[in-house]
Amino acid sequence: MTTTLLAIGTKKGLWLATSTDRLTWTLSDPHFLMQEVASVGIDTREGRTRVMAGVLSYHWGPTVVYSDDLGATWSEPEHGAIKFAADDDAAVERIWQLHPDSADRPGVVWAGCQPISVWKSTDYGEHFELNRGLWDHPHRPEWGAGFGGAAAHSVAPSPVDDTVHVAMSTGGVYRSDDGGTSWTPRNKGISAYFMPDPNPEFGQCVHKIARDAVEPTRLYAQNHHGVYRSDDSAETWESIAEGLPADFGFVMLAHPHRAGTAWVIPLKADGERIPPAARLAVHRTDDAGSSWTRLDQGLPEKEYNAVLRDAAGVDTLDPVGVYFGTRGGTVYASADEGATFTEVVSHLPDVLCVRASAVVGS
């Protein structure tokens, strides 16, 4: 019997839920109560399940912790898993992303942080090295901060070669073709309507990117207004917003196995960050954005809370599970790729991060 783990990072702690049918869930007590958990990575490579969390105490600062026993115990590297060197003249403010790489790169975990920086671990997330290529990039002084802070929030390594895509707010999408040594902005076609030049080389406020499961040169992007697809590894982007009720939002999820399938959760607008007409819905495309299907079965009639960029995730089961949480603290799960949702829990603090996976090894 497969057990699915659902990790829910919130503004005031981490909750872990487990289920054998993805319909009924057993919820843990809070871990790290009163600390913000903005990032979770679930690593199921090599026959065991490691949960990593980027935890932030507003008093005592950020840190990375991990558990190999589904949260029964946690370990924190003594000297800190992610930290700048003394001469970098910078301090990590928040860990936005913890992303285990593919199965044939054991031990590799990527992190995206605030201030805008990318980090790579080769020991399963216990220690990370700063990516110097991006940190020393000449554009860095010109990158800006979104409302949530200036961060690299998406790190997407290609499973087939040394390509890595990073998305930052604000700065846009950058691509490395050499495993992270050098980086070039790749935003052609993505609008930055809020800037004097609405089509700059960089400076876009990309909210989330996701890579297609089957076509590694295909990516999807939810932008600060604008939903896009690239079929050429981000050389060019084209709008796929037609058919959606709004082109604003934060979430972009790609199917883990099937080509052309992705999910978004639209919000009405920059100036009205609620579901359009307060009707919460997930939208799925099965044809790489040519058309969208509205999915709202099991969701409330009225919802005035937003869903943040990492507050949504998919598992890797068949059919794929889709999960998301709101700033109002309600988490929904779908065991059928979004066709129907059930409520996992409500009244949690603001949900910042949702990740799910079949449990391996325990």
Added chain:
Amino acid sequence: MGATSGGVTVLIPTLLRPLIGDRSSVPVAVESPVPLAQLLDTLHEGYPVFARRIRDETGALRRYVNVYVDGEDVRRLAGLSTPVPPGAEVMIIQSVAGG
């Protein structure tokens, strides 16, 4: 001020005591006034997790960590350069923040 003779007493906030040997106060030997940064360096020896809770990688006090030397907020004095004389009491406390 309750300090040990010839040394400085550092009072540890409850939440951080497990990170420094479950102690509520830690004596630090000081023979003459030392800058607060140096005092913290000594206090932190052997307790790297505790150290990261108090100061970030640049060495700066974390924004919502307050340190008082004999009842005076060091941010109103000379910050991490504030001299800490033998016999002083240093209090580390989290500020009122959050919601």
